[in-house]
């Protein structure tokens with residue numbers, strides 16, 4: 001999915017090390033499709049024992065409706081490799097995540113789905129939490145082409161994205177399609193491989 | 202060059218400047234939970250699996266660990282298992298399914314079948330794929346989009362990671378095990394400490410570990426944030442592999458060993474970073490919080506939030522202690538446990554079961570504690586039966602189950618009730634990991650068995 005530019009309010013979740021078991025608990029991984037995960041995003045934080053939304057959880061508050069940016073604590077997305085985590089976040093409506101760091105597998109999974117992880121320095125991160133605490137309607141602007149985040153007070157901060165992921169997101173390039181263009185190289189590599197296993201033997 | 206760079210370089214199929222490398226994958230492991238959407242993607246594109254002969258599947262995550270002759274009661278899980286079977290049939294992928302005598306947790310069966318070999322690239326839609334690094338393989342977890350990519354092309358687009366050497370020297374004291382090495386490392390670097398890195402475990406304490414112990418260490422690499430961790434192969438590796446079903450035979454074996462012996466880090470190689478651990482100073486470790494980095498030596502007090510200066514860290518600690526129902530400042534030893542789980546891809550191999558059985562032999566588990574022993578695979582189960590271990594577990598009052606992930610991830614009905622304390626040999630203590638509201642202490646099989654007997658968190662050395 002393409003990503004170019006975004007302007008949105010932020011949903012702050014300052015907890016550090018939010019793991020993928022919180023983002024989407026394992027019991028929802030028995031599905032064979034990608035659909036229907038958004039309602040269970042942060043399920044165990046979001047609903048009480050009777051399955052009713054908890055009023056004090058941020059995703060249940062009016063401010064979360066329509067917001068496309070999750071402002072998350074350090075090391076967001078640690079834990080399992082489940083791609084259900086970015087799927088659930090996107091189905092809820094998020095298109096970008098801001099934190100000081102993301103777990104490796106989660107980050108790769110997010111990029112492949114057009115969910116942009118934006119890494120900012122700690123001071124910018126703290127300032128964004130302050131800004132959203134004093135006014136929940138403040139917005140950030142994320143410009144992938146220029147790799148910049150514009151903070152509510154008008155500061156422009158650069159963020160890192162590897163050039164290939166950026167290209168894929170901007171142009172909507174399909175990675176499998178890209179790799180399939182290199183079948184000749186793959187076949188040549190296979191011809192010189194030694195000592196392969198054969199799982200079908 | 203480090204072994205990490207050697208394996209990487211030998212698998213680069215193609216590299217465009219500025220683009221990630223196209224890395225060839227030697228072995229792709231598949232299970233029911235993360236693969237259905239990838240197969241669906243293949244179907245939608247009209248693609249085939251490029252190399253079914255480098256792909257192997259099993260069912261482990263969502264299957265019951267009770268009588269396998271009965272149908273799966275959970276309809277959604279049953280559908281997922283059936284979908285994997287259908288996908289493997291359609292795409293000609295060998296499957297060690299629920300009724301196979303080689304079924305097991307994906308990270309247990311790969312090595313025991315001899316499929317995981319030194320110098321390979323191994324991937325699986327599962328973050329504990331790092332386990333296979335114990336063989337000197339570059340093994341890492343991938344997401345479902347990447348599974349589809351590997352199925353279609355047998356390659357992955359990857360960027361080089363930084364290298365991190367974790368050097369462990371010295372001799373472990375009695376009662377201290379491989380699990381304690383890795384829990385101590387994660388406690389030290391934190392759950393995000395290895396992000397962006399691949400670890401090579403070195404040092405004489407690592408060399409002294411058996412293959413199963415090395416797998417325990419590599420398994421939890423991801424819990425420190427590093428996507429892969431490996432141990433250079435040596436005679437211990439070769440001895441483990443020799444004679445396994447998929448290991449090379451005859452002249453091919455000799456050629457393979459000669460190749461594998463080249464897989465060492467050169468003396469003049471440098472790592473991005475090095476961390477050293479004194480094995481002799483390690484104590485049995487246990488986690489008190491809600492991520493695997495929240496670990497302490499078993500005799501140490503649980504940290505007190507008021508002593509933590511960083512506000513973010515203080516809040517995280519307070520939140521963890523609230524969830525766990527614990528107070529800072531007190532040791533965990535003596536804290537009641539309701540459930541003991543011995544299993545998971547971290548600690549469900551035969552040596553883990555032997556260790557637990559040795560302690561439980563002739564003893565009874567505390568009647569207040571539910572103890573679940575879940576072998577990692579049918580092969581482990583067979584070996585355990587041959588050694589009479591199930592009788593020991595049952596006589597002690599523990600449940601002996603069929604192989605699978607079970608209470609590690611609580612997808613299959615094996616779960617811990619809300620508010621209850623579980624002492625688990627698995628790898629994750631995140632909120633709700635073992636069941637909604639469940640509270641998990643992670644520790645070694647020795648600590649688990651000792652605590653099963655006493656009913657409280659116990660330093661195993663008091664029973665040795």
Ligand code: SF4
Pocket residue numbers: 261262306307308327329545546547605606609610627628
């Ligand atoms: S045992 Fe646990 S950690 Fe290992 S593969 Fe299964 S669910 Fe994942």
